Amino acid sequence: MEINKLKTFVELASTLSFSKTAANLFINQSSVSKQIKSLERELNCELFIRAKRQIRMTEYAKILFPAAQKIIKLNDQALSDLRNCLQDRDDKIIIGVLPTFWNYSFFDQISNFKRQNPNLRIIIKEGEINYLTNLFQQGKLDFAFVRTTYGYKSDFEEFTVDHESFCACLNSEHPLATKKSLKLADLKNENFVFYSGEEMLYHTVFDLCRESGFEPQFSFASHNIKSILNLVKNNEGISILMHAPKKMKDVA
Numbered sequence: 001m002e003i004n005k006l007k008t009f010v011e012l013a014s015t016l017s018f019s020k021t022a023a024n025l026f027i028n029q030s031s032v033s034k035q036i037k038s039l040e041r042e043l044n045c046e047l048f049i050r051a052k053r054q055i056r057m058t059e060y061a062k063i064l065f066p067a068a069q070k071i072i073k074l075n076d077q078a079l080s081d082l083r084n085c086l087q088d089r090d091d092k093i094i095i096g097v098l099p100t101f102w103n104y105s106f107f108d109q110i111s112n113f114k115r116q117n118p119n120l121r122i123i124i125k126e127g128e129i130n131y132l133t134n135l136f137q138q139g140k141l142d143f144a145f146v147r148t149t150y151g152y153k154s155d156f157e158e159f160t161v162d163h164e165s166f167c168a169c170l171n172s173e174h175p176l177a178t179k180k181s182l183k184l185a186d187l188k189n190e191n192f193v194f195y196s197g198e199e200m201l202y203h204t205v206f207d208l209c210r211e212s213g214f215e216p217q218f219s220f221a222s223h224n225i226k227s228i229l230n231l232v233k234n235n236e237g238i239s240i241l242m243h244a245p246k247k248m249k250d251v252a
Contacts, residue, residue: 001042003075006068008035009047013065016055092121096132096144099225147201147242166205169232169239188214191237195228196221205240 012021012032022029040047047061057065101107114122125135132144136156147164168187170177176186187209194216196202202221209216219237222228228239 001039001071003072005035005039005042007072008032009039009061010065010068010072012036012048012055013057013061016057018055091119092123093142094123094125094140096125096127096135096141096146098129098132098145098147099126099223101126101145164242166208167241169229169241171232171235171238173235174238184209184212185214187216187238187240188212190217191219192216193220193222193228193231193237193239194218195225195239195241196223201242 008021008025011024012018015021015024018029018032022032025032036047043060043064045060046058047064048055049058095110110122110124114120125132125141127135129146132141132146135141136144148158168176168182176182179186194202194205206216220228220231225241228241231237232239
């Protein structure tokens, strides 16, 4: 049943007048008559008894009337909810970021974009890659900044915004701190304090250490990047993180 036919039926059942129904719906009486006859053919029953200038509802119409009202109400509510959802979606952008996102230039760019678009709400949700992936699959994120490794495969549309390299974080007084570059094998006898906030990064570093001939000895792991850097600063161990261009400072 077409919703317009039901609306015409409900209006006619309420007014019991073709002329008033036509006026209320801003159509002509001929259109009202055609829609009612079409609905009667579709339902295979007579809805109105027409007698001279008066009409009255049949028993079939009395049964249909409350159901038709509910259908129209649900239809209008659904359209209203959809419009509100579309308007809400257009007024905001929801971005997923990793906990280390704030060290990168993307954060500054988003801040500038937000200042340039004061009427646009930008909502940032922080979490690990698995959490962000689940949100994205549920349609709760517009896009996300995540870290991937070589060979990573995704079902999402993706593009690269920057490249990173591994960075060994050492206390400034550590014997290896004066070297410009290190091999993982140079760290085989070190105690590692590790950032466990990104599972992919954790497993990648672990696998690379194994390929270099040793298994890293972890003395501490934390989801808090500041805790890791403080432990390194206090000479409680070394860490391997991703290098954030222009933003990563020496841990001195």
